[in-house]
Amino acid sequence: MAGAEDVRVLGVLASPFAMRPRIALNLKKVEYEFVVETMNPKSELLLKSNPVYKKIPVLIHNGNPVCESLVIVQYIDEVWSSSQPILPADPYDRAVARFWAAYIDDKWFPSLMGIAKAQTDADRASSTEQMLAGLQLLEEAFATCSKGKPFFGGDALGYLDIALGCYLGWVRAIGQMYAIQVLDGAKTPQLAAWAERFCADEAVKEVMPETETLVEFAKMMAARWKAAPAPAK
Amino acid sequence: MAGAEDVRVLGVLASPFAMRPRIALNLKKVEYEFVVETMNPKSELLLKSNPVYKKIPVLIHNGNPVCESLVIVQYIDEVWSSSQPILPADPYDRAVARFWAAYIDDKWFPSLMGIAKAQTDADRASSTEQMLAGLQLLEEAFATCSKGKPFFGGDALGYLDIALGCYLGWVRAIGQMYAIQVLDGAKTPQLAAWAERFCADEAVKEVMPETETLVEFAKMMAARWKAAPAPAK
Structure with a gap:
């Protein structure tokens, strides 16, 4: 088209x-x-x-x-509004999707990256705790948004799937580097199952980087952060 | 309705x-x-x-x-989609409006508040410089978005007018407190004229706080920030 x-x-x-x-x-x-x-x-x-x-x-x-x-x-x-919709049709559902997408970028992803940026074990533990607490909120948001269907967007990938799913490569890489079970099937079973479906989707497969590539990249960045720690926020 | x-x-x-x-x-x-x-x-x-x-x-x-x-x-x-539209109709214009609205919240407003939060003259001068540089960008954005009409949104207030205009009370209060000409008719003539129109609009008049009220509020906050300075960003 x-x-x-x-x-x-x-x-x-x-x-x-x-x-x-x-x-x-x-x-x-x-x-x-x-x-x-x-x-x-x-x-x-x-x-x-x-x-x-x-x-x-x-x-x-x-x-x-x-x-x-x-x-x-x-x-x-x-x-491209005539093709498969990305945002929900209903204004309230759209507002909820926009709210959580902003939460993911402003709060949750910084806590995930905080694990890699931490210069002490205490800072790493604190970032891990924040990140896992955020995932718990997102597990609840999944239940609300998906309404029992496979994706945040319902039957197919939508806005919030894209907003959170793009970080799954980093979830794996950081999980592997610091031996953290980020998407835990016991604590966040819906998100863990969703992540599998998301990564297997045709629209995602070809663009999701290999975990090993991200681990290499993260190690390079970690060395840089160690040399020049990010200012406190 | x-x-x-x-x-x-x-x-x-x-x-x-x-x-x-x-x-x-x-x-x-x-x-x-x-x-x-x-x-x-x-x-x-x-x-x-x-x-x-x-x-x-x-x-x-x-x-x-x-x-x-x-x-x-x-x-x-x-x-309320059948009433006066707030976002532009064209997808590109909508994207431009969303971009600048996020810029205003993420970059420009923090520099304005940085003036009030500064604990030293050097910090205040640095925030003032950043804030004025941001206004220069917004002056250019006004020319692009308004297309020669009175508002960012064209003939009537729209998304970006609301996003920036809501800060005009604080622009006046901080300008008064620190003797800064924020909206300078010489440097940002279009924004200065736009601000007058915005504040005179029927939809705005009743909700725009008095400058004096904000100055009082800002003085209270400034005392609080002095007692417990915000962490460096």
Whole structure:
């Protein structure tokens, strides 16, 4: 359906944020080109397309750049509105999905990354506890949003599936590096089963990075954080 | 049009975030009850309606709570979709509006509050510089979004007008407290003129707090920040 359209995603393979537009475009069956951003130095295309943040991902649709991964996913849903919907149809369900997507980015993912960034065992334990408490909330959110169906979005992947699912590669990598059972079938059985379904979905398979690749990347980043710890927040 | 509906906004008068749903409901001509949250201690209604963040504002629509001010504004736009639209109709314009609204909350407003929170003159100067640089970006965004019309949203107030405009009371209060010309007619002429129009709009007038009230509130907060400075970010 996107024959005459020029659709490009500027990103890097290890970025969960860059996975979001790719999964959304796959769900919509829109053909796109994935342009790998070298980052060091940042490409002219990135600097020109996202002058405010200079960050990936950027969706470039017929020459028009769209920035910020969740803004991009909503844009994709609205432009290709006749294909499989990504946000729920009902306004209240949409508000609930937007609320939890923001929670995942603002609160939950920082606690997951806090495990890798921690410089002491106490900090790591504190981040782990926060991250697991957040997952418990998300387990309850899954029950509310999925209404007994396989995905947050119901019968098929939707907005919240994409928002949380893009982090599953990092969940595995950090779990492996620090011997933490992040998605525990006993504590968060619904999310654990959902994660299996999400990763097996056709729209996701080709864009989910190998855990080993992320572990390598995380080790490199951990060495960098150790050399220059992030400022306290 | 909202005769049989139960619409309540839980908030406090000085909160820019609580102004957002109120302006949106005024634009839609939806009747609502403003429930003043006492905050200390937090009400049972707040704790029950927003158990994750325990923060105002909350919109309670026929018993269903919606949290996070920009999520609420989008919800209002989608529920009362036959009245004056709040988000632009075009998907690209919507993405641009969402991008800048997030920028305003994540980057610009923290730099404005940084002026009040600063414990040293150097920190205050640095926050002032960041805030003014951000305004310059928003001046350009105004030109792009308004397309020569009076508001970000075009002929009438829209999403981005609400997102930025709700901070104008704080712009005045902080400008007065620290003798800073925030909206400078020479440097940001379009925003300065827009701010006058925004504050004079019927949907805004009754919800915009008096500058003096905010100055009093800011002085109280400044004393608190001096006693317990916020952690570095």
